[in-house]
Amino acid sequence: MTSASAAALNLDGYTDLPPGKIATIVTYLEMRKPPVLPSLRPPEGWSLQRIDHDRARYRSLFRIVGEPWLWFSRAMMPDDRLAAILDDPKVEAYALHDGTGDVGLLELDFRTDDEVELAFLGLVPGFIGKGAGRFLMNEAIRRAFARPTQRFFVHTCTLDSPSAIAFYMRSGFTPYRRAIEVADDPRLFGFLPREAAPHIPLLVPQT
Numbered sequence: 001m002t003s004a005s006a007a008a009l010n011l012d013g014y015t016d017l018p019p020g021k022i023a024t025i026v027t028y029l030e031m032r033k034p035p036v037l038p039s040l041r042p043p044e045g046w047s048l049q050r051i052d053h054d055r056a057r058y059r060s061l062f063r064i065v066g067e068p069w070l071w072f073s074r075a076m077m078p079d080d081r082l083a084a085i086l087d088d089p090k091v092e093a094y095a096l097h098d099g100t101g102d103v104g105l106l107e108l109d110f111r112t113d114d115e116v117e118l119a120f121l122g123l124v125p126g127f128i129g130k131g132a133g134r135f136l137m138n139e140a141i142r143r144a145f146a147r148p149t150q151r152f153f154v155h156t157c158t159l160d161s162p163s164a165i166a167f168y169m170r171s172g173f174t175p176y177r178r179a180i181e182v183a184d185d186p187r188l189f190g191f192l193p194r195e196a197a198p199h200i201p202l203l204v205p206q207t
C-alpha cells in the first residue's frame, strides 16, 4: 500500500491525490437527548440478534451491507484487531433478522463513559427505503439512552448512501463537524471487489 503522501491539502481549492487513494468528506452528527420516538411495530418475525461473538456472521453481514458503499474499515481489519473490538463487552453488534436471513447491521460502542457511538447502521441491498432503517434507528436510540448517556454520535461520509445524512437529521441528530478522510482504495488491494461502489469509480493507476 502507498505510504503517507507529502501532498499539502489546499484549504481553498483542489488537492490532487496520489494514485490509489480515495477521499471522502465526513460529517459528524450528535444528539444529546433522545427524541420522542414513534412507536413502531416491526413486521412479524423480525428480531435483533447479538452477533459480536459470531465473527463469520459479522464479517459476512458487514460485507453485504457495506460493499455497495465501499465500507472498508472492518473489511481491511485483521481478525485479531476486530476481535479486540467485538470481544469488548461495551461493544454491541446486532443483526436485524427478518425470519429468513440477516437484513441489517447495527453496532453500538459504549467504550467511552457517558457517550455512545453509533458505529455502524446499514441495510442489505433490497431492504433500503422500506422502513427497516427507521426500526433499526429507533432501537439504536432506545439502547443508547437506556444508560446515562450525555451524547450519542455518529459519522457518515460521502461514500455512504446519499440519503443517510437526511435520515440521521430526521432521526434527531445535529451535524457539528466535518473532516476529509484520505485512504487507500480497498479495491486495489483485494479487500473489496473491483466492481464495488460504482458511484466512486475505480481509478486504475497508470504504470
Ligand SMILES: CC(C)(COP(=O)(O)OP(=O)(O)OC[C@H]1O[C@@H](n2cnc3c(N)ncnc32)[C@H](O)[C@@H]1OP(=O)(O)O)[C@@H](O)C(=O)NCCC(=O)NCCS
Pocket: 065, 069, 121, 122, 123, 124, 127, 128, 129, 130, 131, 132, 133, 134, 135, 155, 156, 157, 160, 161, 163, 164, 167, 170
Ligand atoms: C441509512 C439507512 C439505514 C436508512 O434506512 P432507510 O431504509 O433508507 O430508511 P427507512 O426506509 O427505514 O426510512 C426512510 C423513511 O421511509 C419510511 N418508510 C418507507 N417505507 C416504509 C414502510 N414500508 N414502512 C414503514 N415506513 C416506511 C420510514 O418510516 C422513514 O420515514 P421517516 O424517516 O420520516 O421516519 C439506509 O439508507 C442504508 O442502509 N444505507 C446504506 C448504508 C449507509 O449508508 N448507512 C449509513 C452509513 S453511516
